[in-house]
Amino acid sequence: MTAATQAVREVTVAQARALARAGRYAEAEELLDGEHGPVVLDLKARMYAQQGRLDEADRCWAEVAALSPGDPGAAEGRRRIAQIRAAASPRRFVLARSVFRLGTAAVILLAFVMLADIWQDRDEPATPAPVPSSRPATTPTPSTDPIAALKLKGPGLHAVHRTGEIEVTFDRGLFRRDATLTPRGRAVLANLGRQLRPYADQLSVTVIGHTDNRAVHPGGGYASNAELGMLRATVVREVLRSSARIPTAQFSISTLAGLLPPHPGDGASRDPRNRTVSVRISAAGGR
Structure with missing residues (x-):
C-alpha cells in the first residue's frame, strides 16, 4: 500500500x-x-x-x-x-462480575456487567411466573397489516395501539437491580415473543431501556445509568429475538436511562417497576 x-x-x-x-x-x-x-x-x-x-x-x-x-x-x-x-439464556447460573468498554472508536458507550442470578430482589415481592394456558395455541393468519392484527395480552403486559405502532409496557420491573431478568420478567417476555412470532418477518421492534433516577454506586460496575439502560435493552432484544424469531436487522435498541420512566410519579426514582424496558412495535420498513 x-x-x-x-x-x-x-x-x-x-x-x-x-x-x-x-x-x-x-x-x-x-x-x-x-x-x-x-x-x-x-x-x-x-x-x-x-x-x-x-x-x-x-x-x-x-x-x-x-x-x-x-x-x-x-x-x-x-x-x-x-x-x-x-x-438472555433461560439457564440459571452465576456469571462473573466484569466490565466491558468498547473504547472511543465509533462507540459512545456500551459496557456490559453481569451479576449473580441466584437471589430474589429484596425490593420485589416474590411473584409466581405466569402459568401458560392449557388450551392449544392458535397460529393466526399473517395479515397485510400486522399492527392491526396483533392483539397482545397476558399477565403483566400492557399494550397500547397508536397510529402505526404498538407500545408495550410492563406492570412490574423485568429486572433486578442490575441487568439480570427476574424469572417472572423472563416469562412475560417469552409470552410476548410467542405472540409476535406469527408476524416475525413483518415487524420492526425498538427496545428502550429504563432505569431509576438514582446515581449509580461508585465501584458497582456501571459508569452511568445509560450503561445499565443499554444493557437491559440488549438483554431484552436477545430474549425477543429468540422467542419471536424476528430477524436481527429488524431490531433497534436505545435507552432513556432515568428520563421519562414508564411509571412516573413522586416515587419514580425508587420505583422497582422502572427497572424495565418499553417496546415499540411497528410494521417492517415503517419505523
Whole structure:
C-alpha cells in the first residue's frame, strides 16, 4: 500500500468514526464499504455492537482475530457478546462480575456487567411466573397489516395501539437491580415473543431501556445509568429475538436511562417497576 493510499484510508476511517459517534451508522458503513483490514473490521464491530447487531459484531471481531492473532480488543469484544447471550439464556447460573468498554472508536458507550442470578430482589415481592394456558395455541393468519392484527395480552403486559405502532409496557420491573431478568420478567417476555412470532418477518421492534433516577454506586460496575439502560435493552432484544424469531436487522435498541420512566410519579426514582424496558412495535420498513 502506498503512502497516499494509506493516508486516504486513515481519512476515511476517521470520517466513519465521527459519523458513528453521531449515531449516523448507515453513512459510516457506506464509507467503509470495500475497506478491509483489522482497524476497519474493529470499527465495524463496534458500530454493530452499539446497534445491538451482535451476530455481525461477532463475525467482524472473529475476522480481526484471524488477521491479528491475540488482538485483545477482538477477544474482549467476543467475550462480552458471549456474556450478553448468556444473560438472555433461560439457564440459571452465576456469571462473573466484569466490565466491558468498547473504547472511543465509533462507540459512545456500551459496557456490559453481569451479576449473580441466584437471589430474589429484596425490593420485589416474590411473584409466581405466569402459568401458560392449557388450551392449544392458535397460529393466526399473517395479515397485510400486522399492527392491526396483533392483539397482545397476558399477565403483566400492557399494550397500547397508536397510529402505526404498538407500545408495550410492563406492570412490574423485568429486572433486578442490575441487568439480570427476574424469572417472572423472563416469562412475560417469552409470552410476548410467542405472540409476535406469527408476524416475525413483518415487524420492526425498538427496545428502550429504563432505569431509576438514582446515581449509580461508585465501584458497582456501571459508569452511568445509560450503561445499565443499554444493557437491559440488549438483554431484552436477545430474549425477543429468540422467542419471536424476528430477524436481527429488524431490531433497534436505545435507552432513556432515568428520563421519562414508564411509571412516573413522586416515587419514580425508587420505583422497582422502572427497572424495565418499553417496546415499540411497528410494521417492517415503517419505523
